[in-house]
Amino acid sequence: MPNNPSQSMVIRVAIPIHLHRLFDYLPPVDYPLDAIKPGLRVKVPFGNSHKVGFIIALLADSHMDFHKLKPIEAILDTQPLLADVDLELIAWVSRYYHYPLGIVYSNALPALLRQGRAAELPVEEYYALTDLGQTMDSSQLKRAPKQKALLVHFQQQAMPLPASALSAFDSKWRNSLKPLLEKMLLQSSQPTSVSQVSNTQPVLLRSEAFASNPAQQAAIDAVCQQLGQFKVFLLHGVTGSGKTEVYMQLIAKVLEQGQQVLVLVPEITLTPQLQQRFQQRFAASIAISHSRLSDNQRTAAWLAMQQGTCNIMLGTRSALFTPLPRPGLIILDEEHDASFKQQEGGCRFSARDVAVVRAKMLGVPVVLGSATPALESLHNANHNRYQLLRLPQRAGNALRPSFQLLDIRNQKMQDGLSAPLITQIHETLARDEQVLLFINRRGFAPTLICHSCGWVMRCKHCDANMVLHAKDNRLRCHHCGYGHARMLNCLACQSPQLTPLGLGTERVEQTLVRLFTNKKVVRLDRDSTKRKGSLEQSLEAINAGEADIILGTQMLAKGHHFSKVTLVAMLDVDGGLFSVDFHSAERLAQLIVQVAGRAGREQKPGRVVLQTRQPSHPLLLTLVQRGYTAFAQTALQERQDAFLPPFSYHALFRVQASQEQWASKFAELVVVLTNRFNSPGEVMVLGPVPAPMARKAGYYRYQVLLQSVARVSLHKLLDNMLPELYNQPRVMGVSWSLDIDPIDLY
Numbered sequence: 001m002p003n004n005p006s007q008s009m010v011i012r013v014a015i016p017i018h019l020h021r022l023f024d025y026l027p028p029v030d031y032p033l034d035a036i037k038p039g040l041r042v043k044v045p046f047g048n049s050h051k052v053g054f055i056i057a058l059l060a061d062s063h064m065d066f067h068k069l070k071p072i073e074a075i076l077d078t079q080p081l082l083a084d085v086d087l088e089l090i091a092w093v094s095r096y097y098h099y100p101l102g103i104v105y106s107n108a109l110p111a112l113l114r115q116g117r118a119a120e121l122p123v124e125e126y127y128a129l130t131d132l133g134q135t136m137d138s139s140q141l142k143r144a145p146k147q148k149a150l151l152v153h154f155q156q157q158a159m160p161l162p163a164s165a166l167s168a169f170d171s172k173w174r175n176s177l178k179p180l181l182e183k184m185l186l187q188s189s190q191p192t193s194v195s196q197v198s199n200t201q202p203v204l205l206r207s208e209a210f211a212s213n214p215a216q217q218a219a220i221d222a223v224c225q226q227l228g229q230f231k232v233f234l235l236h237g238v239t240g241s242g243k244t245e246v247y248m249q250l251i252a253k254v255l256e257q258g259q260q261v262l263v264l265v266p267e268i269t270l271t272p273q274l275q276q277r278f279q280q281r282f283a284a285s286i287a288i289s290h291s292r293l294s295d296n297q298r299t300a301a302w303l304a305m306q307q308g309t310c311n312i313m314l315g316t317r318s319a320l321f322t323p324l325p326r327p328g329l330i331i332l333d334e335e336h337d338a339s340f341k342q343q344e345g346g347c348r349f350s351a352r353d354v355a356v357v358r359a360k361m362l363g364v365p366v367v368l369g370s371a372t373p374a375l376e377s378l379h380n381a382n383h384n385r386y387q388l389l390r391l392p393q394r395a396g397n398a399l400r401p402s403f404q405l406l407d408i409r410n411q412k413m414q415d416g417l418s419a420p421l422i423t424q425i426h427e428t429l430a431r432d433e434q435v436l437l438f439i440n441r442r443g444f445a446p447t448l449i450c451h452s453c454g455w456v457m458r459c460k461h462c463d464a465n466m467v468l469h470a471k472d473n474r475l476r477c478h479h480c481g482y483g484h485a486r487m488l489n490c491l492a493c494q495s496p497q498l499t500p501l502g503l504g505t506e507r508v509e510q511t512l513v514r515l516f517t518n519k520k521v522v523r524l525d526r527d528s529t530k531r532k533g534s535l536e537q538s539l540e541a542i543n544a545g546e547a548d549i550i551l552g553t554q555m556l557a558k559g560h561h562f563s564k565v566t567l568v569a570m571l572d573v574d575g576g577l578f579s580v581d582f583h584s585a586e587r588l589a590q591l592i593v594q595v596a597g598r599a600g601r602e603q604k605p606g607r608v609v610l611q612t613r614q615p616s617h618p619l620l621l622t623l624v625q626r627g628y629t630a631f632a633q634t635a636l637q638e639r640q641d642a643f644l645p646p647f648s649y650h651a652l653f654r655v656q657a658s659q660e661q662w663a664s665k666f667a668e669l670v671v672v673l674t675n676r677f678n679s680p681g682e683v684m685v686l687g688p689v690p691a692p693m694a695r696k697a698g699y700y701r702y703q704v705l706l707q708s709v710a711r712v713s714l715h716k717l718l719d720n721m722l723p724e725l726y727n728q729p730r731v732m733g734v735s736w737s738l739d740i741d742p743i744d745l746y
């Protein structure tokens with residue numbers, strides 16, 4: 001017996017809250033029923049407040065008590081913002097990552113639309129050259145370099161530019177704009193729409209492509225043959241092999257066909273570089289999306305793609321969900337990069353994996369590019385699920401760097417620098433070339449230790465040492481931010497003999513300055529680049545050849561081009577060789593290859609020195625002697641022998657609580673529920689165990705790891721046990737998360 005007495009329509013709505021269910025509403029009073037369809041945003045009463053939700057389905061009846069259904073307050077759109085194929089993706093993500101549909105849905109939209117703002121392109125100011133500005137010789141402005149730079153930028157771009165693009169070019173562009181307007185060199189303008197451009201210029205190229213080398217051409221041809229259908233390509237090209245050039249030629253092809261391209265990069269800091277290269281090549285506007293842009297800018301970029309007025313989107317992880325009415329191609333650069341996986345909070349999706357699913361749903365090819373492909377991706381290529389495309393050589397004339405494992409056992413060390421390395425640095429600097437030194441830790445020293453009693457300063461909220469920062473004379477925890485002034489006496493025995501233990505970038509910098517007098521050392525780490533614009537400044541100094549020695553952390557491994565660097569050294573690679581997490585070998589190999597890729601990018605050959613106390617470690621030997629692919633195949637074999645991913649599948653529950661027994665009890669509950677639904681032999685349950693860092697930011701942390709050789713079994717188990725877990729009475733002070741295909745076990 002239906003419980004709908006009035007035969008009225010029931011509207012099922014996804015609401016962005018942490019519940020795994022949908023909610024039913026009635027249509028708004030006096031609203032034409034045939035105008036209501038899935039995909040529209042709605043404002044609904046919820047508890048004592050309102051929420052913006054999304055219509056999922058229209059039904060004849062509800063499983064809820066019909067008399068309790070409330071009408072929707074307002075329908076916010078006349079047309080759905082997302083197409084069916086976008087909704088299909090959102091549903092897939094929600095299912096695969098076991099995350100509430102309403103939240104996944106909401107996160108697919110830019111913040112303003114999420115909040116219910118009208119889906120209209122915010123009006124942006126545009127500026128363009130006047131006739132005078134077009135012909136003006138910019139050297140006449142040489143006494144106003146900023147004005148000159150802006151004018152030249154307009155002359156190079158040769159089209160009206162919006163305020164957002166100008167901000168990306170120079171954050172203080174308005175200061176230079178005003179005088180240029182007054183000199184009648186610039187004027188305010190209207191945007192050129194993409195269709196206008198394409199009518200006048202069938203090929204949207206501003207500058208000519210390189211004549212591609214045979215490997216590049218083979219890659220381009222392979223992808224072009226598959227345009228219009230789904231296929232995954234893994235573009236494995238060493239650093240500098242011309243991957244970006246391949247992307248650009250593919251993009252040109254897709255633009256010619258009037259289709260759209262989605263380009264994803266892992267880091268915000270990499271977008272300006274790529275944006276610049278794209279803008280030099282393509283006479284089309286490029287939509288940019290990353291977290292440093294304003295909500296208005298991101299909404300504008302999203303809508304420009306959604307409305308089809310823009311054909312290229314360049315963005316980070318979340319741009320993956322941008323609607324593409326005319327999809328042609330998806331490109332994911334640096335596909336191995338961990339920042340493609342959402343790590344903390346929210347739906348922990350892998351943008352790489354979801355991009356593949358998305359391409360399949362859209363029926364377009366996807367290109368995953370990297371100098372150091374993830375083991376999973378190589379595994380997929382081994383099994384012909386992905387087509388491997390290789391660019392084995394550097395493009396242009398650059399030569400491959402040579403590697404040296406430098407045995408530092410029994411060597412006299414000066415703050416991490418062995419005598420042979422110091423000699424090599426001297427030699428390199430004498431040739432007027434740059435040196436790049438990598439160390440994986442910022443600060444002065446990883447800790448302070450008491451010479452009398454052995455006490456070290458631990459964080460009171462985490463299982464971690466406090467790192468000494470010399471600049472502000474403080475100790476800081478890198479996990480929770482807790483800080484403490486540097487003490488003069490040991491807190492345990494009062495001895496004044498406290499010494500810094502170990503190495504950080506600040507300490508190495510100090511030593512370098514002392515050893516290499518008159519040489520300029522530039523340090524790049526999270527502390528030295530905190531101020532806005534300081535990273536850009538340092539990079540400029542490096543590229544202008546003002547820096548002699550570049551010293552830095554992880555940040556150096558990411559895509560930057562340092563053309564005058566010929567010596568790269570990693571001061572300590574041993575740390576990564578002994579970790580509890582099986583992923584760390586892969587990470588270390590990728591890091592070494594990526595850092596090495598900074599060496600000798602131009603005419604002069606580069607040298608890579610790895611300081612180690614493990615000169616015969618098989619991982620290092622394989623990598624250095626036989627290269628990344630050989631390393632990867634060995635590492636995959638090890639994973640297979642141990643039944644580890646990608647030869648099995650993982651799901652990781654992380655539990656944290658302010659009291660240790662709360663966390664462990666909840667983790668035990670997870671195990672009990674898992675076992676209740678598990679069939680013998682299907683899914684292996686490991687835990688509960690304390691997390692590798694058992695306490696962080698004041699919380700006790702436990703884990704339960706599920707492993708199965710069959711993905712289906714794992715997900716079926718989760719489908720069955722999660723509703724039970726959600727049904728448990730909420731335990732105050734306990735929070736938990738589920739990570740599907742975790743990329744680390746911390």
Ligand code: ADP
Binds near residue numbers: 242
């Ligand atoms: P990757 O993205 O693989 O690091 P890039 O596309 O940035 O490589 O290319 C590295 C360098 O080689 C760039 O300076 C690029 O302009 C140049 N380059 C790329 N392809 C060619 C080519 N076919 N001929 C000459 N130079 C090229």
Ligand code: ZN
Binds near residue numbers: 451454491492493
């Ligand atoms: Zn002491």
Ligand code: ZN
Binds near residue numbers: 461462479482696
């Ligand atoms: Zn801490």
